[in-house]
Amino acid sequence: MDARVREHAEIICDHSVDLQAGDQVVIDAHPEAEDLVAALHEIVADRGAHPLVIQDRMGKRFRRAFLRNHDGDFELPDHQMALYEEMDVYIVIRGSDNVTQTSDVDPEVSTAYEAAVQPLLAERLSKRWCLTQYPAPANAQLAQKSTEGFENFVWDAILRDWDEQREFQSQMVEIMDDAEEVRIVSGDSTDVTMSVAGNPTLNDYGERNLPGGEVFTAPVPDSVEGEVYFDKPLYHQGREVTDVYCKFENGEVVEHSAGKNEDVLTNVLETDEGSNRLGELGIGMNRAIDEFTYNMLFDEKMGDTVHMAVGRAYDDTVGEGNEQNDSAVHVDMIVDMSEDSYIEVDGEVVQRNGTFRFENGFDG
Numbered sequence: 001m002d003a004r005v006r007e008h009a010e011i012i013c014d015h016s017v018d019l020q021a022g023d024q025v026v027i028d029a030h031p032e033a034e035d036l037v038a039a040l041h042e043i044v045a046d047r048g049a050h051p052l053v054i055q056d057r058m059g060k061r062f063r064r065a066f067l068r069n070h071d072g073d074f075e076l077p078d079h080q081m082a083l084y085e086e087m088d089v090y091i092v093i094r095g096s097d098n099v100t101q102t103s104d105v106d107p108e109v110s111t112a113y114e115a116a117v118q119p120l121l122a123e124r125l126s127k128r129w130c131l132t133q134y135p136a137p138a139n140a141q142l143a144q145k146s147t148e149g150f151e152n153f154v155w156d157a158i159l160r161d162w163d164e165q166r167e168f169q170s171q172m173v174e175i176m177d178d179a180e181e182v183r184i185v186s187g188d189s190t191d192v193t194m195s196v197a198g199n200p201t202l203n204d205y206g207e208r209n210l211p212g213g214e215v216f217t218a219p220v221p222d223s224v225e226g227e228v229y230f231d232k233p234l235y236h237q238g239r240e241v242t243d244v245y246c247k248f249e250n251g252e253v254v255e256h257s258a259g260k261n262e263d264v265l266t267n268v269l270e271t272d273e274g275s276n277r278l279g280e281l282g283i284g285m286n287r288a289i290d291e292f293t294y295n296m297l298f299d300e301k302m303g304d305t306v307h308m309a310v311g312r313a314y315d316d317t318v319g320e321g322n323e324q325n326d327s328a329v330h331v332d333m334i335v336d337m338s339e340d341s342y343i344e345v346d347g348e349v350v351q352r353n354g355t356f357r358f359e360n361g362f363d364g
Contacts, residue, residue, distance in 0.1 A: 001035050005039050008155065012132060013040070016132075016207050017129065025087065025089045027051055027052070029091075029093035030060075030096055035134075060101035074117070089128045092131045096139055097138050099138050099141075133295065133298070143293035169205060169215050179197070187229075187341065192228050200316065200319060203215055211298065214286070215283050218324070220322065221325040222250050229244070234296060244265060274325045277327075280307075282332070284304070286302065310333075339353055
């Protein structure tokens, strides 16, 4: 076993979920991640906790079989909810043998399923949890890397001094904490403003998402105005969606398009009342992630990007008395901020062309 696998497992247990004796631990992992699952079991045994491995979220082949043969009228699985209610810790390990396994599932069926099981997500998020990545060959192929090259990329992004990363990102949290309005401008295609007044900004340094490397908050739902061109593609429901354009008025998406698989985007935006409003604004700050890999867990952390998510806002990013955008979906999309771009907070430019004002080379 690669020594980095054991180190990865230790960071999950010590830094991300604070594993304790007696914890009921659910590990949701694809078989490709068996080495990391085994390393986690060694640590779980050392700590006197109790592991259970499932393949719910990552087992795409059987999920495809279920969704393709279902009538689309889904019910909440009570037995699965019972499991999540009893667990203390939830560890999700991404890794795939085919990243497009669900690409031939009807997007409307996939969206209906996501809406039906939304309470499961809420229950998972109420526990100590971590979402991470194992460098599986299929993910390396999607990133157009060799398996060894992708292993190095993944572990360089994960095996970091997270206390140092927290301190670096805290400088942006300080800027955002008392902010009223944020404006994002990129080229001629993106110019959007939103209020974040009263909503806290969170510092993601590898506790729940591993790797971490962003600061994020929730826009006030009805405040978003302007246009956004998400120039980085994403994979959703096993299908690539490219060149997404959204126009916002009074917080809602009133126009949208995509260069590829627009029907997937349309189904996301039509999921429910909150799915065509923004639930998150995130600013990438992990300088160890400097190339695009078609993997949102990494891509949204790149230091010269911002991402915005349509759908659900996380509880911790909504201030007391503020409206929380609620939805069964949360879909992140990325804007490249490396050229002809800036972030403005309350009228002051705090990042230009990917460089923050507290970094060398910033041109205000």
